[in-house]
Amino acid sequence: MPTTASPNRPLHPRRSRVCYVFLVILTLIFIIAVGFLITWLVTKPKKLHYSLENASVQNFNLTDDNHMSATFKLTIQSHNPNHRISVYYNSVEIYVKFKDQTLAFDTMEPFHQPRMNVTQIDDTLVAQNVAVSKSNGKDLRDQHSLGKIELEVYVKAKVRFKVAVWKSSHRTAHIKCSHATVYLSQSNKSLNSSCEADI
Numbered sequence: 001m002p003t004t005a006s007p008n009r010p011l012h013p014r015r016s017r018v019c020y021v022f023l024v025i026l027t028l029i030f031i032i033a034v035g036f037l038i039t040w041l042v043t044k045p046k047k048l049h050y051s052l053e054n055a056s057v058q059n060f061n062l063t064d065d066n067h068m069s070a071t072f073k074l075t076i077q078s079h080n081p082n083h084r085i086s087v088y089y090n091s092v093e094i095y096v097k098f099k100d101q102t103l104a105f106d107t108m109e110p111f112h113q114p115r116m117n118v119t120q121i122d123d124t125l126v127a128q129n130v131a132v133s134k135s136n137g138k139d140l141r142d143q144h145s146l147g148k149i150e151l152e153v154y155v156k157a158k159v160r161f162k163v164a165v166w167k168s169s170h171r172t173a174h175i176k177c178s179h180a181t182v183y184l185s186q187s188n189k190s191l192n193s194s195c196e197a198d199i
């Protein structure tokens with residue numbers, strides 16, 4: 001039998017080492033991917049949901065030179081539908097805006113929202129002699145005379161997620177409740193508007 005073209009000749013040793021390293025890397029990537037998939041399946045992250053449940057304006061006063069004062073009472077509902085993820089809220093900032101202008105601002109104490117939890121966030125924001133533009137002043141006056149004002153409530157918060165003992169890094173959550181119709185004092189109509197969240 002001719003022995004010149006032995007089919008069992010081993011591969012070039014350097015090539016086989018490269019092959020081996022490549023295989024190890026592929027296996028590692030595969031294991032990491034499966035790990036992520038399992039974590040994902042076990043935690044099944046669901047979107048956090050926010051809505052503006054209640055809002056009212058009191059002590060509304062708009063002077064002739066367009067300086068506004070008012071007290072806004074808000075109830076924002078935060079819903080964490082996740083079975084295994086809890087949420088830490090740090091440095092929560094709440095803004096009440098009319099069109100492009102911020103009328104009132106407040107910060108809230110940090111809090112932790114457990115799994116499968118609905119939390120009501122009540123806050124009172126005060127606008128004190130805030131200068132508004134001429135056209136916004138006119139729109140505010142018009143809407144006020146109809147007994148309701150269309151505002152935007154904007155919440156900016158630093159959040160962290162916790163799964164078992166693992167905590168994620170900080171992310172900034174932007175929560176926007178646009179076109180919130182807020183009724184004037186004494187009105188107890190509850191509004192229920194869903195907010196957009198970008199986390």
Ligand SMILES: *[C@@H]1O[C@H](CO)[C@@H](O)[C@H](O)[C@H]1NC(C)=O
Binds near residue numbers: 061062063
């Ligand atoms: C509205 O504010 C102005 C200036 O602060 C004050 O003079 C006026 O009395 C206020 N009006 C009401 C109804 O509170």
Ligand SMILES: *[C@@H]1O[C@H](CO)[C@@H](O)[C@H](O)[C@H]1NC(C)=O
Binds near residue numbers: 112
């Ligand atoms: C949600 O969590 C807050 C804060 O821990 C707690 O006070 C509240 O009772 C919880 N609500 C529900 C419905 O579990």
Ligand SMILES: *[C@@H]1O[C@H](CO)[C@@H](O)[C@H](O)[C@H]1NC(C)=O
Binds near residue numbers: 073075188190
């Ligand atoms: C909304 O706010 C008003 C006034 O603060 C209150 O009387 C009413 O019970 C609140 N409604 C809800 C659903 O929280």
Ligand SMILES: *[C@@H]1O[C@H](CO)[C@@H](O)[C@H](O)[C@H]1NC(C)=O
Binds near residue numbers: 188189
């Ligand atoms: C609003 O409050 C008044 C008394 O404060 C009550 O008679 C009325 O039923 C309430 N309306 C609603 C929609 O809850």
Ligand SMILES: *[C@@H]1O[C@H](CO)[C@@H](O)[C@H](O)[C@H]1NC(C)=O
Binds near residue numbers: 053192
């Ligand atoms: C608010 O509306 C959502 C759907 O639009 C509904 O599922 C929820 O029960 C409502 N909440 C209240 C307090 O009316």
